[in-house]
Amino acid sequence: MGNLSEIKRRRTFAIISHPDAGKTTLTEKLLLYGGAIQVAGAVKSNKIKKTATSDWMEIERQRGISVATSVMGFEYEGIKINILDTPGHQDFQEDTFRTLTAADSVIVVIDVAKGVEPQTEKLVKVCRMRNIPIIVFINKLDRPGKDAFELMDEIEQKLELKVTPLSWPVGMGSDFRGVYNMYFKNLKLFNPGSQVIEESIDFDNLDNPDLENYIGAKAEILREEQELVTGVYPTLNVNDYLDGKISPVFFGSALNNFGVKELLDVFIKIAPKPIGRKAEERYIDPSEDSFSGFIFKIHANMDPNHRDRIAFVRVVSGVFKRNTNYLHVRMNRQMKFPSPTAFMAQKKSIIDEVYPGDIVGLHDTGNFKIGDTLTEGEDINFKGMPSFSPELFKYVENADPMRSKQLAKGVSQLMDEGVAQLFTGKANGRKIIGTVGALQFEVIQYRLEHEYGAKCRYESINLYKTAWFLSDNEEQLEDFRARKALQIAIDKEGREVFLAESKFALDMAQQKYKDIKFYFTSEF
Ligand code: G4P
Numbered sequence: 001m002g003n004l005s006e007i008k009r010r011r012t013f014a015i016i017s018h019p020d021a022g023k024t025t026l027t028e029k030l031l032l033y034g035g036a037i038q039v040a041g042a043v044k045s046n047k048i049k050k051t052a053t054s055d056w057m058e059i060e061r062q063r064g065i066s067v068a069t070s071v072m073g074f075e076y077e078g079i080k081i082n083i084l085d086t087p088g089h090q091d092f093q094e095d096t097f098r099t100l101t102a103a104d105s106v107i108v109v110i111d112v113a114k115g116v117e118p119q120t121e122k123l124v125k126v127c128r129m130r131n132i133p134i135i136v137f138i139n140k141l142d143r144p145g146k147d148a149f150e151l152m153d154e155i156e157q158k159l160e161l162k163v164t165p166l167s168w169p170v171g172m173g174s175d176f177r178g179v180y181n182m183y184f185k186n187l188k189l190f191n192p193g194s195q196v197i198e199e200s201i202d203f204d205n206l207d208n209p210d211l212e213n214y215i216g217a218k219a220e221i222l223r224e225e226q227e228l229v230t231g232v233y234p235t236l237n238v239n240d241y242l243d244g245k246i247s248p249v250f251f252g253s254a255l256n257n258f259g260v261k262e263l264l265d266v267f268i269k270i271a272p273k274p275i276g277r278k279a280e281e282r283y284i285d286p287s288e289d290s291f292s293g294f295i296f297k298i299h300a301n302m303d304p305n306h307r308d309r310i311a312f313v314r315v316v317s318g319v320f321k322r323n324t325n326y327l328h329v330r331m332n333r334q335m336k337f338p339s340p341t342a343f344m345a346q347k348k349s350i351i352d353e354v355y356p357g358d359i360v361g362l363h364d365t366g367n368f369k370i371g372d373t374l375t376e377g378e379d380i381n382f383k384g385m386p387s388f389s390p391e392l393f394k395y396v397e398n399a400d401p402m403r404s405k406q407l408a409k410g411v412s413q414l415m416d417e418g419v420a421q422l423f424t425g426k427a428n429g430r431k432i433i434g435t436v437g438a439l440q441f442e443v444i445q446y447r448l449e450h451e452y453g454a455k456c457r458y459e460s461i462n463l464y465k466t467a468w469f470l471s472d473n474e475e476q477l478e479d480f481r482a483r484k485a486l487q488i489a490i491d492k493e494g495r496e497v498f499l500a501e502s503k504f505a506l507d508m509a510q511q512k513y514k515d516i517k518f519y520f521t522s523e524f
Contacts, residue, residue, distance in 0.1 A: 003287075003318070003319055003355055003356070004287055006080075006355040006356075007273060007274050007286050007287065007355060007356050007357060008273050009078060009079050009080055009273075010079070010080045010081075010082065010273060010274050010355065010356070010357035010358065011079055011080070011081050011082070011104070011105075011267070011268060011271045011272070011273070011357070012081075012082040012084065012102070012103055012104050012105075012274060012314075012357045012358070012359070013081075013082070013083065013084065013103050013104060013105045013106055013107060013267075013271060014083070014084040014085075014086050014096075014099055014100055014102075014103040014106050014107075015027055015083060015085075015086070015106070015107045015108075015109060016086055016096065016100075016106055016107075016108055016109070016120070016123045016124075016127075017108060017109035017110070017119075017120060018111070018114070018117035018118065018119040018120045019090075019119065020111065021109045021110055021111040021114070021117070021120070021139060022109050022111065022139040022140060022254045022255070023086075023109050025139075025254040025255050026107070026109055026137065026139065026254040026260065027072065027083055027085070029254055029257050029260045030074075030081075030083065030260065030264060031072060031074055031083075032257070033076055033260070033261060033264055034074030034075060034076045034081060035074070035075075070084070070085050070297065070299065070312065070343065070359075071083070071084055071085070071312070071343035071359045071361075072085065072343060072344075073342070073343050073344045073358070073359075074344065076264065076268065077268060079268045080357075080358075081268070082343075082357065082358060082359060084099050084102055084103050084359070085099075086099050086100075086123075090119055090436075090437060091435075091436060091437020091438065091439040091440060092436075092437070093119070093122065093123075093436050093437070094387075094388065094418060094436050095297065095418065096123060097123075097126050097386050097388065098296050098297060098370060098385060098386070098418060099296060099297060100123075100126060100127060100130070100132065101130075101294075101296050101314075101385060101386070102296040102297075102312070102314035102359065103132065104132075104133075104271070104272045104273070104274060104275050104357065105132060105133040105134070105135070105271050105272050106127055106132055106133075106134050106135070107134075107135045107136075107137055107263070107267070108120060108123075108124060108134055108135070108136050108137070108159075108247075109137050109139050109254075110136060110137070110138050110139065110151070110155070111139055111140050111145070112138050112139060112140050112141055112143065112145030112146060112151070112172070112251075113140065113143055113144065113145040113146065115146050115151060115154045115158075116154050116155060116158040116159055120159070121158055121159060124159045124160075124161065125160075126386070127244070128160065128161075128244065129521075130244075131243060131244035132244055133241050133242050133243075133244050133247075133271065133272055134161060134244065134247040135241075135247060135248050135249075135250065135263070135266075135267065135271070136155060136161070136163065136247050136248070136249040136250070137249075137250050137251075137252065137254075137259075137263055138151060138249065138250065138251045138252070139252065139253065139254050140253055140254075140255070141169055141172055141173075141176050141179075141190075141251050141252060141253045141258070141259070142173070142176055142190070142192060142253045142255070142256055142258075143172075143173055144172060144173035144174075145172055145173065148165075148168065148169055148172075148225070148251070149225075149228070152165065152233070152249065155247075155249070161246075161247045162234075162245060162246045162247065163233065163246065163247050163248075163249050164233045164234055164235065164236050164246055164247070164248055164249065165182065165229055165233060165248070165249045165250075165251075166181070166182050166183045166236065166248045166249065166250055166266060167179045167180065167181045167182060167183070167249075167250045167251050167252070167259060167262060168180045168182060168222070168225060168226065168229060168251065169251040170187075170215050170218050170221075170222055171218055176190050176192075176253075177189065177190055177215050177218055178190040178215070178258075179250075179251050179252060179258075179259050179262070180203070180206070180222060180226070181200065181262050182226075182229075183236070183248075183262075183266050184200070184262070184265070184266075185202065185203060185204050186200035186201055186202045186203055187200060187201045187203050187211070187214060187215070188200045188201075188258070188259070188262065189201070189214060189215075190253075190256070190258055192256060200262075201214065206219075206222065206223050206226055207223070211223075234246065236248055236270075238270050241270060242270075242272055248266070248270070250262065250263045250266070273286075273357070274286045274316075274355075274356040274357030276316060276317070277294070277316045277382055278382070278383060279292075279373070279380035279381055279382050279383065280380070280381045280382075280383050281379070281380045281381070282380065284316050284317050284380065284382075285317060286316060286317050286356035286357070287317070287356075288317040288318060289317075289318055290317060290318045290375065290376045290377075290378060291315070291317065291318030291319060291320050291321075291326065291374075291375065291376045292315075292316045292317045292318060292373065292374065292375045292376070292378070292380065292382075293313040293314055293315045293316050293317075293320060293360075293373070293374050293375075294313065294314055294316065294371065294372065294373050294374070294382040294385075295311045295312065295313055295368050295369070295370055295371065295372045295373075295374075296312055296313075296314055296370065296371075296385065297311075297312040297370065297418070298310070298311050298312070298364065298368060298369070298370060298416065298417040298418065299312070299417075300417060300447070300451070308363050308364065308365055309363075309364045309365075309366070309368075309417070310341070310361045310362065310363060310364065311361070311362045311363075311364040311368040311372075312359055312360075312361055313359065313360050313361075313362060313374060314358075314359055315354050315355060315356050315357065315358050315359070315360060316356060316382070317356055318356070318376065319353050319354065319355060320340065320353065320354040320355075320358075320360055321352065321353055321354075322337065322338065322339075322340055322350070322351065322352045322353070323336055323337070323338055324336055324337075326374045326375065326376060327374065327375050327376065327377050327378075327379075328367065328368075328372065328374060329372070329373040329374070329375060329379060329380065329381055330369075330372050330373070330381075331367065333367075335367070335374075337362050337363070339363060340354065340360045340361065340362055341360065341361035341362075342354065342358070342360060342361075343359060343361065366413055366416075368416070369415075369416030369417075370385055370416065370417065370418040371385035385522075386521050386522060387421060387491075387521065387522035388436070388520065388521050388522075389434075389465045389466045389467060389520040389521070390420070390421055390434030390435050390436055390466065391434075391435070391436055391437075392434065392435050392436070392437070392438060392441070393432055393433070393434045393435075393461050393463040393466075394432070394433055394441060394458040394459065394460060394461060395430055395431065395432055395433075395458065395459040395460070395461050396411065396431050396432070396433045396444075396456050396457075396458060397431075397456065397457045397458070397459060398454075398455070398456065398457075399455035399456055399457040400454065400455040403453060403454045403455065404454075406448075406452045406453050406454040407448065407452070407454035407455070407456060409452060409454075410447070410448040410451065410452030410454050411431070411433075411444075411448070411456075413452075414444055414447060414448070415492055419435075419440055419443060419444060419447075420433050420434060420435040420440050420441075420444060421433070421434045421435075421466075421491065421492070422434075422491070422492055423466060423489035423490065423491055423497055423499070424489055424490050425486075425488075425489050425499075426485065426488045426489055426490055426496070427485050427486050427488070428486075432461060432463070432489060432499070433458075434463075434466060441458060444456070445458075462501055463499055463500070463501060464500050464501055464502045464503055464505070464506065465500050465503075465506060465520065466489070466497045466498065466499055466500070467497060467498045467500060467506065467518035467519060467520055468491075468495055468496070468497050468498075468518070468519040468520075468522060469496060469497070469498050469516050469517065469518050469519065470516070470517055470519070471513070471515050471516040471517060472515070473515035473516070476513050476514075476515045476516055477516065479513075480498075480509070480513050480516055481496075484498065484509070487499045487500070487501070487505075491522075493522075495522075498518065506518070
């Protein structure tokens with residue numbers, strides 16, 4: 001099997017962080033190591049945060065740029081690395097959740113001064129739900145920040161991760177002297193502003209008095225702290241990391257390109273090779289001969305004259321080949337793709353063969369929706385494309401009765417792209433759009449008008465949360481359905497959801513209907 005060697009040399013991961021922690025900077029430095037870019041500043045960040053939230057046209061423009069940075073592939077030491085970019089703006093958090101389904105591991109970037117921030121907490125929670133292996137990179141050590149032990153505690157408590165430091169800082173801020181790499185047992189000295197990559201100095205044994213020659217009085221502190229570290233934290237068991245049970249931690253400064261190579265060198269050694277995925281029917285192993293993959297992201301073209309979209313497919317098994325017939329399982333239709341796109345650094349190019357772990361972009365004229373499966377013919381459906389209970393809700397109404405077909409098509413396609421979720425009231429048929437952020441409402445309205453020639457109007461709705469529900473107790477279900485008839489809607493997959501008006505209403509329902517289970521993510 002020729003593709004086994006190709007599979008083994010691939011690492012596909014996502015970098016996640018709270019905005020401003022340094023995700024873009026770290027990505028850029030990693031690309032520099034891969035020779036994928038030549039100069040710093042080349043990565044046009046996919047971050048939207050610097051724009052006022054109301055300026056969403058600018059956001060859409062930036063999202064256009066972000067197609068190029070959606071996946072950044074590069075070669076390093078014979079390893080093919082695929083970095084999956086995740087949007088920084090919290091209104092696009094669902095995009096991030098979906099991107100995580102295509103990643104085999106993640107690197108979490110934390111700002112040394114700010115510690116664990118709210119968005120990091122949310123994202124890591126999703127990773128934990130899926131047991132995704134996590135490496136933590138504590139960034140901005142060139143600035144004053146929290147004590148390293150304090151940070152370890154914070155990560156353990158807030159992120160509920162068991163940690164094991166693989167590097168340890170020597171000083172911090174203006175006093176920052178470098179990091180001791182516990183994995184390779186060497187010391188790396190910090191030389192601010194220098195773009196020259198300094199050699200590391202081997203220190204198998206920290207008792208070596210030579211240590212003083214490099215870091216002076218800090219040598220003794222490092223020895224003491226190392227004694228504590230080895231006493232408190234377990235040594236890394238790679239299998240525990242791969243099972244998502246323990247997270248290695250690194251310290252550095254992405255801006256100064258410090259500690260990044262160390263992270264990358266350890267990463268390629270321990271990070272998981274492409275892993276298989278569960279389909280509803282069975283588990284699919286990457287080494288299987290037959291091609292299979294799933295769509296985790298759809299990117300629409302901003303240009304109204306080219307209403308094509310790019311569907312991003314994560315290859316799970318086999319080899320995806322250009323101009324070959326594949327089965328679009330949901331539509332039960334054969335399709336072939338004359339110009340599949342591969343992503344290397346920021347260049348897109350047409351590719352003939354794509355291996356497990358890789359991402360391929362397919363031109364789509366509206367046939368795909370997020371979560372769709374493509375195979376060589378087998379009738380399987382990959383599962384686990386998460387939807388979360390949205391945070392904000394509005395009724396959507398047709399504002400131009402002559403264009404109701406266009407509106408229906410537009411809404412349906414935007415939902416397929418995962419822009420928002422649509423619920424239809426079971427009793428009255430009214431359509432409700434649910435989103436994670438306020439921006440999406442404007443995006444939807446604008447895109448319906450400019451891409452589909454349809455007009456919509458929103459009406460407010462008093463809604464706290466939606467909850468999917470299931471029960472074996474038919475009697476309770478029937479009673480619940482009868483009493484809450486006006487608060488039950490159907491989602492796009494035809495599943496029932498409870499529209500809870502308030503926390504109180506939700507609590508009451510949970511208390512009264514003990515045999516009904518309410519779910520806030522669609523993965524149940
Ligand atoms: P993000 O993608 O996670 O949102 O963060 P990004 O990399 O854009 O970094 C946010 C800010 O933090 C940037 O500064 C960046 O230069 C800075 N930064 C990143 N890594 C380090 C580091 O190791 N040390 C220090 N001191 N700063 C770091 P900015 O002024 O907001 O933006 P820019 O004008 O420099 O792009």
